[in-house]
Structure formats: structure tokens, C-alpha cells
Amino acid sequence: MIPPYLAGRDREQSILSRRLDKLANGAPPGTHLILYGPRGNGKTVLLEWSLRQARERRIDVVDIGLGEAAADDSQFRGSPILTRWMRALGGASLIGAGIRWRELPPSRTAAVIERRARKQPLLVAVDEAHTLTVKMGRALLSAGQRMQRSGIPAMLLLAGTPDLPRHLNSMHVSFWDRSKRLPIGRLEPVAAGDAIRIPLEDGGRSVAVDALAEAVRESHGYPFFLQLWGELLWDGCPEPSIAISCSDIDRLRPQFRRERNLFYADRYDELDRADLLPVAEGVATEFADTERLTRQQLKRVVRSSLEGEGIASDPRSVTNAIGRLRDLGYVWLVGQESVAYFEPGIPSLMTYVEQNRG
Ligand SMILES: Nc1ncnc2c1ncn2[C@@H]1O[C@H](COP(=O)(O)OP(=O)(O)OP(=O)(O)O)[C@@H](O)[C@H]1O
Ligand SMILES: [Mg+2]
Known part of the structure; x- marks a missing residue:
């Protein structure tokens, strides 16, 4: 879900907008785009923002999240659902039938996407792209490159964890060379403050300068934590006439840290594994x-x-x-x-x- 206020991504948003404007005018966007960065920095948010911008410009979109749930992937193989899904992929709408991206036949999928892009400018967004299988990745990246060479107005927008560049490079070196990479890191302090303050103010609340600085300090400009503070302050300080103060931060800090530590426990396990x-x-x-x-x-x-x-x-x-x-x-x-x-x-x-x- 796009946060109530998307802070500190002006540069990325303007790069994305320029490319979408080109696409909307029927021109190829120049290069494909790759968003990569540590978990929780806001890659999916930027991807969703781009999809919304594309739709507003009447650009056709194919939106595929790799992590999407299917009870059991194998049950869909060769099933009528796959056929329906392929039809949906080729048509104007994409109805997720509970199929994972990795279950689609790579070359057929790429061909369907190319056909679709010949009809109307197309944005293909792939989230969690670091989990693309080599076969699917190659099919997709090659299709992207063919479309680029033929001047077809289509763009791939891939988002994933920091190993995405390495993963794509290992699949398709020339695609990688001709794509623009946008590293998505933490937010600068002012933008981090805005991420907390602006949604609160939009909802009629106010927050004291020192209290905001404290929440920002505690978050280290990390978007996932900023979002967490925003929610805690919204729920924990429901009286609009009283400005949120440092004592509110102190009161809510244990709750913040509990949630933060849960998240860290997962990161710790990853390092351990x-x-x-x-x-x-x-x-x-x-x-x-x-x-x-x-x-x-x-x-x-x-x-x-x-x-x-x-x-x-x-x-x-x-x-x-x-x-x-x-x-x-x-x-x-x-x-x-x-x-x-x-x-x-x-x-x-x-x-x-x-x-x-x-
Ligand atoms: N620029 C931003 N301004 C305000 N909030 C943001 C911003 N970017 C991300 N967030 C918030 O931070 C949280 C994490 O964002 P998101 O899920 O997009 O991260 P991600 O990089 O895709 O993480 P993952 O790699 O785990 O998928 C979300 O709650 C989101 O609303
Ligand atoms: Mg994500």
C-alpha cells in the first residue's frame, strides 16, 4: 500500500515520471528500470506508485508480484487456470488466479507480453525480482531488449533486494548494461520527519519539533520504522488538540522497540542461516x-x-x-x-x- 505521504523520493519519482510520459506518448522510454535496496526501504511502494501513475496516463500495465500466494504451485501446472491466466495476461486485464510468476511458461509469457505491448504502451512491473528463475528472467529480459530495439513503447520495472543487480547481471549482461539502476536507501532526516509529520498533520494532529526529531532519530531514516512510528503516534495520541510531545515518544518507545526487535529477530536469523x-x-x-x-x-x-x-x-x-x-x-x-x-x-x-x- 502506498503510504499516506511518500517522502524523500523526488529524484526517483521524477525519473519514473519522465519515462512514463514518454511511454504515454507512444515512445520507447530509453532504458528499463531497476529498483534495488534493503528490505523495508520502499521499493514496493515506488513500484505501486508507478503503476498508479501509469494507469493515470492510460498506459497498460502488467503487475506481477513474485511472492503471490498459491496454495500449491504444482496443482496449477497445465491446468485450465494457467490457460485462463495466460489469456488474461494477453488481454486488457490481469486477474490473479493464484498463480505464481515462477509457474508461468517463460517463453510463452514473454511472447504474450510482447504481443500486448504492440497494441498499447505497456509497463511491466515485477516485484521481488531477485527471485526470478533464470529461465523466466532471461525470457523476460530478452523480450524487454527486443522491444527496446524495435522501438516498442514498453518498459520493464524490476524491484528487489540488494542482490538483484548481481542476479540480473548473471542472467543477461547486456540487459543489465542498458538499464537504469536506482538504489533505494534510507531517507534523509528532513524527508524522514515529513514521512511521520505530514500524515499526522493531514489528519488534524500536530507534533512538537523535539518529539519528531526523537522519532526520526530512533528510526534512522528507515521507512519501515517511520511508518511504524506514524501508526503508533496516530493510535496512541488520539487527542487532536494536544500536540504530540517527547513524553508521548517515551511512552510509546517500548512498543516501537518490541516491534522493531521482532523485525530484527528475522534479520538475525537470516544472518545466522x-x-x-x-x-x-x-x-x-x-x-x-x-x-x-x-x-x-x-x-x-x-x-x-x-x-x-x-x-x-x-x-x-x-x-x-x-x-x-x-x-x-x-x-x-x-x-x-x-x-x-x-x-x-x-x-x-x-x-x-x-x-x-x-
Ligand atoms: N518514501 C516513503 N515515505 C513514507 N513511507 C514509506 C516510504 N517508503 C516506504 N514507506 C513505508 O515503509 C514500509 C516498507 O515499504 P516497502 O514495503 O515498499 O519496502 P520494500 O523495500 O518493498 O521492502 P521488501 O524488500 O521487504 O519488500 C511500508 O510500510 C511503506 O508504507
Ligand atoms: Mg517489497
Whole structure:
């Protein structure tokens, strides 16, 4: 669901809008688009926003979420439901019949999408695209490229976790080269404040400057947590005539932290399953004193954490471990400046890891 106020994504929204304008005018948009970033940063929200913008411009849309539920995928194989679904995919409407994207026949699906794009400008949105199977990914990306070459007004918009770039690159190098990548990171403090404040104000509430700053600080500009604070404050401070104050933040903080820690428990398990906890802890300790690390600094930390655990720390293991930490969004590469650097995906997750390893 699109949040009541979509904060701090002006740049991304203007890039998306420009491409959708081109599409609406029957022109190919130039490149396809890839949104990638750690969980909870707002990729799906931007995808949904784009779909709404596309519909407003009368652009045809195919909207596929890979995680969509089907009770048992295998039961649909070769069934009449699949036939119906393929028909829907080729037509003006797409009725989800409970089929997962990975259950569709790749080349037929790509052909149907191409046919559809020849009739009307088309936006194909694929969420959770890091789980695309190689077959489906290749079929889809090749179709995207053929349409681009033939000047057909169609655009692929793919969203997924930080390993999406690597995943797509491994499937189709030239598609990757000709796509625009938009990293979706955390929000800057002002935008983070807006994400909490504006929906409250729109609903007739007000929030004191210091209280807002505290909620923003606690959220680290992480959209999922900002949304959580917004909801807690809305439900927990129902009296419109009284401005939300720091004592409200203090009162609601335990509830916020409980929910946050539930989320962190999942992230912790992910790190554990990937055998990354010792390295994650070493990185957390380093980030306790600094907000950013260069590539070299991160390598040094990872190497010494691996050595500390008696694990081989050859250059390959170090690079591998860093790659997996990036894929999970534990660290996030920020690259706009001449020297790229890493920052924590979410700073307070680092503290959580340290505490739980202790
Ligand atoms: N720019 C934003 N302004 C305000 N709230 C936002 C913004 N972006 C995301 N949110 C809120 O943050 C939460 C997470 O967003 P979303 O589900 O889009 O993240 P995601 O990157 O798709 O995560 P995942 O990888 O887990 O699918 C949602 O509740 C959403 O409403
Ligand atoms: Mg999502």
C-alpha cells in the first residue's frame, strides 16, 4: 500500500515520471528500470506508485508480484487456470488466479507480453525480482531488449533486494548494461520527519519539533520504522488538540522497540542461516565508532572477524562474506561520491546483533 505521504523520493519519482510520459506518448522510454535496496526501504511502494501513475496516463500495465500466494504451485501446472491466466495476461486485464510468476511458461509469457505491448504502451512491473528463475528472467529480459530495439513503447520495472543487480547481471549482461539502476536507501532526516509529520498533520494532529526529531532519530531514516512510528503516534495520541510531545515518544518507545526487535529477530536469523553472525558482529563493533567505512576498511574488519573465528580469511572468503552482507542489506554501498563507502543497512540492527551475540 502506498503510504499516506511518500517522502524523500523526488529524484526517483521524477525519473519514473519522465519515462512514463514518454511511454504515454507512444515512445520507447530509453532504458528499463531497476529498483534495488534493503528490505523495508520502499521499493514496493515506488513500484505501486508507478503503476498508479501509469494507469493515470492510460498506459497498460502488467503487475506481477513474485511472492503471490498459491496454495500449491504444482496443482496449477497445465491446468485450465494457467490457460485462463495466460489469456488474461494477453488481454486488457490481469486477474490473479493464484498463480505464481515462477509457474508461468517463460517463453510463452514473454511472447504474450510482447504481443500486448504492440497494441498499447505497456509497463511491466515485477516485484521481488531477485527471485526470478533464470529461465523466466532471461525470457523476460530478452523480450524487454527486443522491444527496446524495435522501438516498442514498453518498459520493464524490476524491484528487489540488494542482490538483484548481481542476479540480473548473471542472467543477461547486456540487459543489465542498458538499464537504469536506482538504489533505494534510507531517507534523509528532513524527508524522514515529513514521512511521520505530514500524515499526522493531514489528519488534524500536530507534533512538537523535539518529539519528531526523537522519532526520526530512533528510526534512522528507515521507512519501515517511520511508518511504524506514524501508526503508533496516530493510535496512541488520539487527542487532536494536544500536540504530540517527547513524553508521548517515551511512552510509546517500548512498543516501537518490541516491534522493531521482532523485525530484527528475522534479520538475525537470516544472518545466522548464512553463517554470517561472527562477521556481522565484527562489522557492528566497527560501526559503533563510525558512520561509514571504505571498501578497504570493511575488508580489514571482515578479515579479522573471520580470523578471530578460526575461519579461512583468504581474499575470496572476505569478498564472499562482504557480498553476502550486502545481499542481505546488512551493509549498504553508497557510491555518489568519488570514494564509495559502506554504511549500515540499519544502524540499530548492528546494536541488536552485538547484544544478542553477547
Ligand atoms: N518514501 C516513503 N515515505 C513514507 N513511507 C514509506 C516510504 N517508503 C516506504 N514507506 C513505508 O515503509 C514500509 C516498507 O515499504 P516497502 O514495503 O515498499 O519496502 P520494500 O523495500 O518493498 O521492502 P521488501 O524488500 O521487504 O519488500 C511500508 O510500510 C511503506 O508504507
Ligand atoms: Mg517489497
